Amino acid sequence: AASSRSRSEAKSGRTDLIFLIRFRHCCLLRNQRCVVAYLYDRLLRIRALRWEYGSVLPSAIHFHMSAEEVEWFNRYKKSLATYMRSVGGEEGLDLTQDIKPPKSLYIEVRCLKDYGEFEIDDGTTVLLKKNSQHFLPRWKCEQLIRQGVLEHVLS
Amino acid sequence: SFLQGSKLEIPLWLAKGLHDSKRRIISTELPKIYREAWRTVFSADANVVDLHKMGPYYYSFGSQLLNFDNPENPEIAQTILQTFISRFRRIMDSSQNAYNEDTSALVARLDELERALFRAGQKGLNDFQCWEKGQASQITASSLVQNYGKRKFTDMDG
Numbered sequence: 001a002a003s004s005r006s007r008s009e010a011k012s013g014r015t016d017l018i019f020l021i022r023f024r025h026c027c028l029l030r031n032q033r034c035v036v037a038y039l040y041d042r043l044l045r046i047r048a049l050r051w052e053y054g055s056v057l058p059s060a061i062h063f064h065m066s067a068e069e070v071e072w073f074n075r076y077k078k079s080l081a082t083y084m085r086s087v088g089g090e091e092g093l094d095l096t097q098d099i100k101p102p103k104s105l106y107i108e109v110r111c112l113k114d115y116g117e118f119e120i121d122d123g124t125t126v127l128l129k130k131n132s133q134h135f136l137p138r139w140k141c142e143q144l145i146r147q148g149v150l151e152h153v154l155s
Numbered sequence: 156s157f158l159q160g161s162k163l164e165i166p167l168w169l170a171k172g173l174h175d176s177k178r179r180i181i182s183t184e185l186p187k188i189y190r191e192a193w194r195t196v197f198s199a200d201a202n203v204v205d206l207h208k209m210g211p212y213y214y215s216f217g218s219q220l221l222n223f224d225n226p227e228n229p230e231i232a233q234t235i236l237q238t239f240i241s242r243f244r245r246i247m248d249s250s251q252n253a254y255n256e257d258t259s260a261l262v263a264r265l266d267e268l269e270r271a272l273f274r275a276g277q278k279g280l281n282d283f284q285c286w287e288k289g290q291a292s293q294i295t296a297s298s299l300v301q302n303y304g305k306r307k308f309t310d311m312d313g
């Protein structure tokens with residue numbers, strides 16, 4: 001009788017242990033899933049920055065990125081640059097330009113903040129002062145518009 | 156420690172992890188909207204049900220419920236599917252026809268999956284209207300920049 005009681009106690013003790021181990025493991029896996037989901041979401045946003053904003057990140061964003069994220073961004077940039085150089089012949093092809101189908105070579109832009117001197121292809125410079133309006137080549141302004149310095153004005 | 160036979164409410168992810176058809180560590184009880192009484196309501200007219208109040212993740216949670224070996228699983232699966240089918244048409248139509256309107260009343264009774272579908276429909280409609288107005292070629296600022304001005308990045312201490 002004594003031995004069968006201790007056997008059933010051992011068995012229920014083991015069942016308790018199984019439950020406990022499983023419970024803890026569940027919680028650990030859940031925490032891991034949450035952390036990974038968060039980090040992955042950040043990575044997707046960082047990747048989008050290269051396309052939406054440009055290859056140089058604003059310092060405030062950079063400040064909030066981990067060293068691994070900065071490294072990831074740099075490697076992604078490099079990867080993208082290598083690919084873009086390999087397509088479109090001699091000069092390569094900047095895929096991050098003309099994301100929206102262009103209608104004209106030159107566009108009207110308004111300055112949203114003071115930016116300073118801006119050089120156009122033929123050597124002339126333009127002073128980008130807040131609220132000033134200019135008629136400029138699309139490919140030169142695209143990045144500044146995306147960065148919120150200029151505003152694309154439709155006629 | 157837990158006494159055998161005790162009953163408590165735990166999150167789905169925990170129940171899924173503890174569930175084991177062979178070892179029978181836990182047994183699960185169906186939440187009421189997936190039970191027979193409510194299933195009858197859904198099959199009568201799924202369009203009148205406020206799935207946001209009932210859910211708000213009626214479809215995804217219901218699909219996850221099928222992981223537990225409940226004998227009612229085939230009926231539950233069937234109800235979830237039929238509910239989606241009967242509600243979808245109205246959601247699709249309204250998402251394609253409500254332009255520049257206040258859609259909060261429409262959206263209030265949708266579960267999260269339906270809301271995502273509605274938003275996708277609205278985005279398609281808005282993009283098309285934008286194109287029709289000749290605005291599709293307008294270069295816009297990065298959404299990051301737009302949010303930037305509103306949010307102040309505070310320095311972290313330590």
